[in-house]
Amino acid sequence: xxxxxxxxxxxxxxVLVLLAAGTTNAQLDDRFANDxxxxxxxxxxxxxxxxxxxxxxxxxxxxxxxELERLRSIGYLSGTNPAPEATSVTVHDEGxxxxxxxxxxxxxxxxxxxxxMDGRVIHEWEYPYLExxxxxxxxxxxxxxxxxxxxxxxxxxxxxxxxxxxxxxxxDRDSRLIWKRHEGEHHDLTVTDDGRVYVxxxxxxxxxxxxxxxxxxxxxxxxxDASGREVRSVSVxxxxxxxxxxxxxxxxxxxxxxxxxHTNALVLLDGTLADRIPAFEEGxxxxxxxxxxxxxxxxxxxxxxxxIATGMWLExxxxxxxxxxxxxxxxxxxxxxxxxxxxxxxxxxxxxQERTWLYQGATNNHFHSEMCGTVQPLPNxxxxxxxxxxxxxFEVTREGETVWEYLNPERSGPDDxxxxxxxxxxxxxxxxxIDWAQGR
Numbered sequence: 001x002x003x004x005x006x007x008x009x010x011x012x013x014x015v016l017v018l019l020a021a022g023t024t025n026a027q028l029d030d031r032f033a034n035d036x037x038x039x040x041x042x043x044x045x046x047x048x049x050x051x052x053x054x055x056x057x058x059x060x061x062x063x064x065x066x067e068l069e070r071l072r073s074i075g076y077l078s079g080t081n082p083a084p085e086a087t088s089v090t091v092h093d094e095g096x097x098x099x100x101x102x103x104x105x106x107x108x109x110x111x112x113x114x115x116x117m118d119g120r121v122i123h124e125w126e127y128p129y130l131e132x133x134x135x136x137x138x139x140x141x142x143x144x145x146x147x148x149x150x151x152x153x154x155x156x157x158x159x160x161x162x163x164x165x166x167x168x169x170x171x172d173r174d175s176r177l178i179w180k181r182h183e184g185e186h187h188d189l190t191v192t193d194d195g196r197v198y199v200x201x202x203x204x205x206x207x208x209x210x211x212x213x214x215x216x217x218x219x220x221x222x223x224x225d226a227s228g229r230e231v232r233s234v235s236v237x238x239x240x241x242x243x244x245x246x247x248x249x250x251x252x253x254x255x256x257x258x259x260x261x262h263t264n265a266l267v268l269l270d271g272t273l274a275d276r277i278p279a280f281e282e283g284x285x286x287x288x289x290x291x292x293x294x295x296x297x298x299x300x301x302x303x304x305x306x307x308i309a310t311g312m313w314l315e316x317x318x319x320x321x322x323x324x325x326x327x328x329x330x331x332x333x334x335x336x337x338x339x340x341x342x343x344x345x346x347x348x349x350x351x352x353q354e355r356t357w358l359y360q361g362a363t364n365n366h367f368h369s370e371m372c373g374t375v376q377p378l379p380n381x382x383x384x385x386x387x388x389x390x391x392x393x394f395e396v397t398r399e400g401e402t403v404w405e406y407l408n409p410e411r412s413g414p415d416d417x418x419x420x421x422x423x424x425x426x427x428x429x430x431x432x433x434i435d436w437a438q439g440r
Contacts, residue, residue, distance in 0.1 A: 060206065067258075068215045071204035072184075074259060075144030075164045076371060076421065078107035079412030080389050083419040087409035088119035097395050097404040098378040101428040104393070105148045105161070107421035108410035111175075112151045112159055114428075114437065119406060123437035125151075125159050125175045132169050132180045139166065144186075149423055152191050157436040160197060162189060168199060170228060173436050179228035187264045195226030198268055198285065201233065210237070210249075214257025221266055221285050221298060232300070236263050236287060239298045243305040253292050262290040265318050269297070273325045276351045279306035280321075288329070290315045295327075312355065313346055318374040325349070326356055328383070330373040340366040345375050345385060359383065359400055366390075374424045384427050391419035395427075 060068070094117075101122070102115050111126030129145035130136065139145055144164030151161035157173025167182035168189070189199040201222045206215050222233040237260070240246055248254065271282035279297040280286075284306070286297050293314050297307040313331035320328045331344040340361050347357035361367025372388035378395070382403065386393045391408035410420040 064215055068204045071215060071217050075142055078146050079418030079420045081419055083411055083417060084407060086407050089406050091402055091405035092117060093403040098380045098382055100430050101432055102425055103153050103428055104425040105151050105423045106408055106410055107147045108412050110147055112148055125171060127169060127171050127175050129163050133182060150188055152189060155433045181228050188266050190268050197224040198266055200263055200266055211257035216257055217259045219261050219263035234300055234303050236261055239303050239305045242303060245305050245308050248292060255291060264288050264290050267319060267321055272321055277307060286319060288316055288319050295319055309350060320375060322377060328375055328377055330375045332369060332373060335360055339368050343368045359396055372423055376427060378427060386422055386425045388421050388423055391422045393422055393425035
């Protein structure tokens with residue numbers, strides 16, 4: 001069911017999409033608590049609004065201070081699952097796999113690798129956290145400082161990378177630091193043609209209108225210029241509060257403290273689908289909120305959410321807007337309780353709610369990642385999937401056949417018994433320039 005509403009305060013047309021088949025108005029009211037435009041004592045005034053800043057904050061308790069430190073250090077383990085005997089490239093159907101280069105980040109080190117289709121390492125970058133911030137020794141035991149959570153490779157060999165929940169760096173092809181920033185960067189980034197970096201950031205602090213007792217992690221979509229200087233930053237929390245969808249925060253799934261949204265992905269929209277969904281106009285940003293199993297489109301100018309969708313997936317990651325106007329995403333838990341089939345790759349039309357493709361594991365071909373995971377559509381129609389927890393990346397056809405598979409050869413955990421997490425494998429085109437890497 002699709003509901004279209006116009007916000008009287010902003011004049012924006014907003015669309016709420018419920019992707020669960022057969023959803024009724026009663027179910028909609030139960031999940032999102034009545035009309036989001038209504039003014040109630042719990043939600044505050046209707047329309048676009050901000051709470052006034054308070055000049056005097058109560059002293060934090062010891063428990064609140066401890067919770068703040070815990071939130072600041074939330075990260076991912078460098079490995080979670082037992083290591084298999086097989087390693088590196090185990091399947092390579094040269095006739096059906098899309099040939100290219102593979103750029104990856106792994107939980108075993110603070111760096112990235114570029115390798116060919118057979119797993120041969122072409123180039124490697126590494127820049128440890130303490131080299132960037134040597135005075136932060138108190139943070140070195142946090143998982144987010146041990147690896148690069150996500151990275152982007154420039155054609156000249158430069159790389160911009162995120163230490164999960166802590167900071168972002170840019171290094172050159174020889175891993176020499178170009179710039180750094182330590183403002184809670186996490187999970188995802190994208191780089192524009194003019195060099196701007198869109199990155200998720202977060203802040204652990206008290207927001208008493210959300211939780212009077214517990215601190216929260218507040219997520220932001222932050223824009224940096226090519227030199228790493230902040231251009232603007234939009235609060236995901238305020239973007240929801242400023243929209244007709246603020247009552248999602250009254251839903252059963254909303255946590256009244258801690259990591260309230262766990263925003264784990266951002267997509268800079270290019271105007272694809274804007275003729276069908278105005279919220280997808282160029283310059284807006286699509287974000288993924290894992291805690292609410294929700295996708296939301298944010299207008300970066302009005303700083304308000306204009307569109308949300310939920311219902312077909314559970315605790316998802318990495319939405320991708322396809323040129324044909326469909327959305328592809330990694331559905332971590334929507335396949336049910338069976339470990340073998342719990343994770344899925346879902347492709348759907350966000351307007352008609354039609355599911356146009358599904359990849360799911362089987363009892364003889366398990367597919368599951370409790371955390372993380374990415375998906376990349378390839379030019380030949382295949383899909384590259386990173387099954388992060390199992391340290392596995394694989395390419396499948398539309399029929400679900402595996403034509404390329406890579407198992408991380410690196411290990412982590414006690415006595416190196418765990419396969420290192422593969423945070424992301426990105427397939428680059430075969431003509432991606434690597435002259436700077438030759439002979440290295």
